[in-house]
Amino acid sequence: MNCIVKLVKNSISISLILGFSHTALAEVNSPNSIERLTIVGKPNDVYKIPGSAQVLAEKELATFDYSDIMRVLTSVPGVYVLEEDGYGLRPNIGMRGSGQNRSEKITVLEDNVLAAPAPYSAPSAYYFPTFGRIQQVEVHKGASSVLYGPRNIGGAINLLSRQIPEENLSGFFQVNGGQDGFAKIHTYVGGQGDNIGGLIEVFSYQADGFKDINQTEVDSGFNKNDVLMKTMFSSDAFFGTYQEVEFKLKYSDEKANETYMGLTNEDYSKSPYSRYSASQKDNIETDHFQIQVNHFVQLNSLSSIVTSLYFNDFNRNWYKASKIGGKGLSDGGIELAAMFDHGLLDEPLNVDLKANNRSYISKGLQSHFDFDIEEHDLKLGIRVHYDEMDRYQWVDSYNLNTDFSMTLTSAGVAGTDSNRVDSAEALSLFLLDDYQHDDLNIRFGFRFEDVEIKRKDWGKTDPSRTNLPKETKNSSSAFLPSLGFTFAMTDNFVVLANVNEGFSPPAPGNESSEAEKSTNYEIGLRSSLGSVNSEVIVFYSDYKNMHGNCTVSQGCSDDNVGDQYNAGKVQVEGVELKLGYDFTASNIRFPINVSYTYSKSMFKNSFKSKLDTWGEVYSGFELPYIPENQLQLSLGALGESWEGNLLVRYVGESRSSAGKGKIPFEQLIEARTLLDFRAVYELSDKQRMSLSVDNLLGKKYMVSRVHGSIMVGKPRSIILGYEYSF
Secondary structure, three states: OHHHHHHHHHHHHHHHHHHHHOOOOOOOOOOOHHHHOOOOOOHHHHHHOOOEEEEEOHHHHOOOOOOOHHHHHOOOOOEEEOOOOOOOOOOOEEEOOOOOHHHOOOEEEEOOEEOOOEOOOEOOOOOOOOHHHEEEEEEEEHHHHOOOOOOOOOEEEEEEEOOOOOOOOEEEEEEEEEHHHOEEEEEEEEEEOOOEEEEEEEEEEEEOOOOEEOOOOOOOOEEEEEEEEEEEEEOOOOOOOEEEEEEEEEEEEEEEOOOOOOEOHHHHHHOOOEEOHHHOOOEEEEEEEEEEEEEEEEEEOOEEEEEEEEEEEEEEEEEEEEEEOOEEHHHOHHHHHHHHHOOOOOOOEEEEEEEEEEEEEEEEEEEEEEEEEOOEEEEEEEEEEEEEEEEEOEEEEEEEOOOOOEEEEEOOOOOOOOEEEEEEEEEEEEEEEEEEEOOEEEEEEEEEEEEEEEEEEOOOOOOOOOOOOEEEEEEEEEEEEEEEEEEEOOOOEEEEEEEEEEEEOOOOOOOOOOOEEEEEEEEEEEEEEOOEEEEEEEEEEEEEEOEEEOOHHHOOOHHHOOOEEEOOOEEEEEEEEEEEEEEEEOOEEEEEEEEEEEEEEEEOOOEEOOOOOOOEEOOOOEOOOOOOEEEEEEEEEEOOOEEEEEEEEEEOOEEOOOEOOOOOHHHEEOOEEEEEEEEEEEOOOOEEEEEEEEOOOOOOOEEEOHHHOEEEOOOOEEEEEEEEEO
């Protein structure tokens, strides 16, 4: 593996040297910078892809101006989200039954680079790019995600950060304020000269939270800051080819008083926006640093190379209650916390707080070659990657006193709870050939993944790591072909179909080192009839083996956290529908958009696991947290200097644990219909005022039953905003 990595690194270095020294015979023009960082290219190219893909451009993202990506992605059929904190700080995103927990079963990228803290060795993404600063989003499912791994069964999300403005000088300033102490400041300034450009962007937001912690003055809020800087140099004045080198630096930090403790059924009914006093010290602190260097060379009018060198450093410590009265949260601890707050316990209550302290590194080098040969548009990609997660945890003990204060009784020693390092080395290759002949487009491609994952575990008795650790190693490789086509039956109708092999590598905690594999099928129809656009896709995912990752966020016990379970055969099938209609009446434009997803899932094996959301599974059981029906409708009205948009979102009922038939009350996540609204008025061509209302009707709803307790969704939230741009 190491020799392969060295060989690939040398190959990429040679390609860079050749790129700088090459002299083109033809005069070429540089494509838009944002196109080079996309999977699709131009947004209109989605129409030609023989698979499910959707681009949400900057204008669409501004319609409701969400800071929470999960509220945006509900407009994409086939995407499932699982709310947690109400603000989208740690999104839980899944696609086509892949599972949502910590977005661990999909590939998340920013500017075409892997964004998860350790995407191979620890895929649960406790870091997610700050969505409020993102300029464009691409969502790929099934075969259209073959270009990017390591997890291409569900799909891929590529987030495009703010690009350097093409103008000499351009900028933007926005300030928002609203209920529950919500405040947001977003600003950027940048521009380009003849051969140099630059950008600096700041995004900061905070809230006091919408939950009240019983009998305390502690809020349930957060504060998150994000700074992005870019500098770009172009070389067309000095070389025969057009070239660019872009340097990207990003830093973010977050402090949030978040918890995994939900409410009992009784407290959810009576006081849904409360939190137990035992969670008053729960807090997560994170910081993230990224450096990325992109090099682009346009060799000639038919070929180009984009190479990226990247490094990510992420640290987080989630200090939160792990045991109450000696019981885990899933084993009666939350019930004890409820009893204490209701005055049913006369003595102080012991609360253990675990410092879930972890550090992550992710780094790599990748290069994408794009060239045309007659009717073939070829893409070749290569990536060498390394990542690691260092768990160095401890447990402190407190007394929760009868006056609801907390007193430290025993301070833990760092490294005496979990003390291990998981790491991964990976080589990835892909080749994609788009062949266009008249009205037929055939796309053939493959992806190759070669992964070696290691775990070094010092246990709980060697915090200084002086002894040799227990070592385990998993290795996996996969060749993943993909074949699809689109055929334009008329100028208005395009039929599509594809099949591809999907893959996810095994985690260090997978005893059998078995990868997750599937065969995925799609068939669909796209149409464009004047102002009406539509797409319907039928999908079927046939899993040879599905993974279940044991995390605290899913209610796993301490001894099992980090383990990975194999479910064997699973099938997921469904229908995805998109419909858009746009018309004008009395000089007012009315855009209407509908998205709908129907899903059915089924385990095809019987087995036992220690994963709370699976447990003991019998063949025929449905997967948890996958509603059968999802529907979203957006209605807009746009005048000359104003606009208003209403969004209606329906999510059908789902179950919190695998099962079959009628959902038991204690596992039921009830169906819900939510409305969001936003209105904008232009004060001038540079200034705008806005009014946003999330959860317009103030509906109470549950989002999950983690640890056997209920987590509540965000209530009505009213936000006023002001924007200035130049």
